[in-house]
Amino acid sequence: MTRKEQKEERRKAILMTALTLFVRRGYHETKISDIAEAVPMSTGLLFHYFESKEELLLELVKMGAGATSSVEKMGEIPPELFFSGFLKQLFAYAKNEPWVFHMFVLMGQARRAGMPEEARKIALSTGTIDVTAEIIRKGQGTGVFRPGDARLLSVCFWATVQGVMEEMALDPGMEAPDPEWIAAILRKENG
């Protein structure tokens, strides 16, 4: 099925191009013609692959939601290792797999303001913050994390990760921070 495969390839190309542009300039600032031009293809043709600009966005956000929930399942790892290991990997993706990296940024943007309501709903449905809060609670139990509202700590943690990744997406030359800096938000302060 060379034909169907071809079509899938093209769809993916569009999705990846759109993902990059959405992350860089934002959903509304990106024209459908910008995406088409960057793929490249004619503006009209893009509509043979996607119903609408919003459908294109939603497909991306749904992919992101799927990828995110698989990450959420690895709640078995000891909390103190989970965060720095996870961050190290995530920052490595910035160089090698921009796809994963950009997806994280997009999901974060979708959770906050500036995108169609529908995208926001999907992004929020993953419940990342709450899942992470649960892991933090465990770490508080074993005394490796500082006390305090676990959900609020989770919000702080993700805010940092999200913000740093947005900066990295905007300035590809930027180096990644030491995961330990970010993990310090959670860690109990002792020797």
Added chain:
Amino acid sequence: MTRKEQKEERRKAILMTALTLFVRRGYHETKISDIAEAVPMSTGLLFHYFESKEELLLELVKMGAGATSSVEKMGEIPPELFFSGFLKQLFAYAKNEPWVFHMFVLMGQARRAGMPEEARKIALSTGTIDVTAEIIRKGQGTGVFRPGDARLLSVCFWATVQGVMEEMALDPGMEAPDPEWIAAILRKENG
């Protein structure tokens, strides 16, 4: 000059309403008619006060840039006090002076993606990240902050503050985190 004052009042009301809506839903997702309705006034009348939607945004961003640069001048305070004190005050504004609070969120949004290019330029012109990096460098000199690229630490710090404030803007019921959690990004880990 009751008349001119009246006009100024109205302008301020529009600015504050727009600020709130921009921060909550994002610039592009906010219709000019949404702003007018919330003030309240007719859609057409809003154009007697502002040239265009973009002018309205730019005026806000310019105000923000002004307020921000005044904050930047207080670089005399010892670094280790600067950050937690600053954060405590900032989070307090969330309750008492939503204006200041929302302004910070808007400036952060403008620095990143999703707004007209012009707004981005103005927001970036404040150089907040670099000014903060300088303060961090001082703190590294006296040994209270962890070593490492000061600018990168500054980016991490602001990413957290920005992200947390965006969450607070979206969910007004949310309580503020302990400033110490965020300052931990910078602090040298010792007893």
Added chain:
DNA sequence: CATTTTATTGAATTTATATTCAACAGATTT
């Protein structure tokens, strides 16, 4: 090689929303 199916384009159309405008109302001034 004729026929059908799929890919592609660029121009025409639609749509959503920003922006303008003609008319009216209320306030201020002389």
Added chain:
DNA sequence: AAATCTGTTGAATATAAATTCAATAAAATG
């Protein structure tokens, strides 16, 4: 209180970008 200036509205218009479409080229199929 007449004249003028300012505030106000809602409907009309303009605009930018999304979306459709008729026409054509290329590929697959029989």
